[in-house]
Amino acid sequence: MTTTPHRSRADRRRATEARILGSARELFAEKGFERTTIRAVASAAGVDPALVMQYFGSKRELFGQAVQALPVPPAAADxxxxxxxxxxxxxxxxxxxxxxxxxxxxxxxxxxxxxxxxxxxxxxxxxxxxxxxxxxxxxxxxxxxxxxxxxxxxxxxxxxxxxxxxxxxxxxxxxxxxxxxxxxxxxxxxx
Missing domain, CATH: 1.10.357 (Tetracycline Repressor; domain 2)
Known part of the structure; x- marks a missing residue:
């Protein structure tokens, strides 16, 4: 019988947060900010909408964390x-x-x-x-x-x-x- 390693509460929280962010990225990319709802993100992540709000505070804060900055190319010599x-x-x-x-x-x-x-x-x-x-x-x-x-x-x-x-x-x-x-x-x- 194999046993699964015990995951700490912090590990489970990080995994849930990552799942929410992944779902948010997909939905914001597909629908944009205006048409993406907290409920849709929660549903896609398999969590309660209240949990999304608990982790991120608001749709605006979720959006801010879900999107990433465009990369800045390093300066070249010529x-x-x-x-x-x-x-x-x-x-x-x-x-x-x-x-x-x-x-x-x-x-x-x-x-x-x-x-x-x-x-x-x-x-x-x-x-x-x-x-x-x-x-x-x-x-x-x-x-x-x-x-x-x-x-x-x-x-x-x-x-x-x-x-x-x-x-x-x-x-x-x-x-x-x-x-x-x-x-x-x-x-x-x-x-």
């Missing part, structure tokens, strides 16, 4: 290295984003807190990319254009499911986008 990093991040984004990130993106146009979160994350990304472009004219503007171009491709592919983006191989999208990002990373040479 424009080519930076473009390589951005293209690698695009490959990850086209391959599928974490549900928390999708939830945040889906909710950013209808929920002020989600918009603030995305704005801050994009600001950090822009600062990081801009820091890698010290020799370029208008490094902050160039960085913002690079970051938002990738955001637009990600939204078109992941959230809107534009057929032309969904059907194109990630390598083809990257090959077409790379020269635009490279042009933004290179200093303007005046004749």
């Amino acid at each position: 424009g080519d290295g930076l473009v390589d990093q951005l293209m690698a991040s695009l490959g990850v984004k086209l391959g599928g984003l974490p549900e928390g990130t999708l939830a945040m993106m889906r909710s950013m146009l209808t929920d002020r807190a989600a918009a603030d979160h995305i704005r801050a994350a994009l600001g950090r990304q822009t600062d990081s990319v801009g820091a890698a472009l010290p020799d370029a004219d208008d490094p902050e503007l160039r960085a913002a254009l690079m970051v938002t171009a990738l955001l637009g491709v990600t939204i078109g592919h992941q959230l809107l499911g534009l057929p032309v983006l969904r059907e194109a191989p990630a390598e083809r999208i990257a090959a077409l986008l790379r020269p635009a990002l490279q042009a933004l990373s290179d200093p303007i040479v005046e004749d």
